[in-house]
Amino acid sequence: MTDSNETTTAPETDAAPQQQAPASSDAVATLEAEVASLKDQLLRSMAEAENTRRRAQKEREDTAKYAVSGFAKELLAVADNLRRAIEAVPAETRAGSEQVNTLLTGVEATERQLIAAFDRAGIVKLEPMGQPFDPNFHQVVAEVDGTDKPAGTVVTILQPGYTIQGRLLREAMVCVAKAGPNSAKVDTSA
Structure with missing residues (x-):
């Protein structure tokens, strides 16, 4: 079983x-x-x-x-003023006065040191003279008649522009050649 x-x-x-x-x-x-x-x-x-x-x-x-961008922007005004001080003294005044010459030599040395500090921080001055207007880097302040340059070409730099590490820090304030009667108008608005 x-x-x-x-x-x-x-x-x-x-x-x-x-x-x-x-x-x-x-x-x-x-x-x-x-x-x-x-x-x-x-x-x-x-x-x-x-x-x-x-x-x-x-x-x-x-x-x-x-x-350093904010600080660098403030120093750009210092660089501008150093350049204006150097350019404000005529060559004959500089040559005629040893004191003025010594003072300007010191201002130029200060400007060189500031530019070297800018270089170390990656700050580069824009050089747009003779180049076509670029709204990414330039601000047009005026158009100038009677130039032999093509319309929209930078003919005067009123204030230099700068970049920091390839990024725009300050636009260059420029004057551009005005379009002639047969030229197309340049768009200066950005």
Whole structure:
């Protein structure tokens, strides 16, 4: 009798694993999908963290590069005034007075030191004379008649412009050649 009991229970145990096999494969598929989803989330999170790190690094670099911009703008007026002082003294006055010559030599030395400090900070003076008007770097103050230059060419620099690390610090204030009667008008608005 024990043999018959064993035979009757054996088919039941064989049937149970067959019923669990489809459930196990469903569970495995679900777990694999969840693992794939979690891997995707992990990769996205890692990419976002890397992008955040790069953005923060760039912000630190930009802050270091352009931290002196406000101070540099104020020093541009000093550079302008040093140049005006040098240009205000006629050559004959300078040659006729040793004191004036000595004073101007000191002003020129101060200007050279300031320009060297600008160079170290990445501040570059714009030299637009004879170049076409560029609204990104120039501000037109006036148009001048009677020049032999093409319309829109910078003919006078009233105030020099500067860049810092390639970024505009101050526009150059310029006068440009006026369009002749047969020339197209230059757009001087920015």
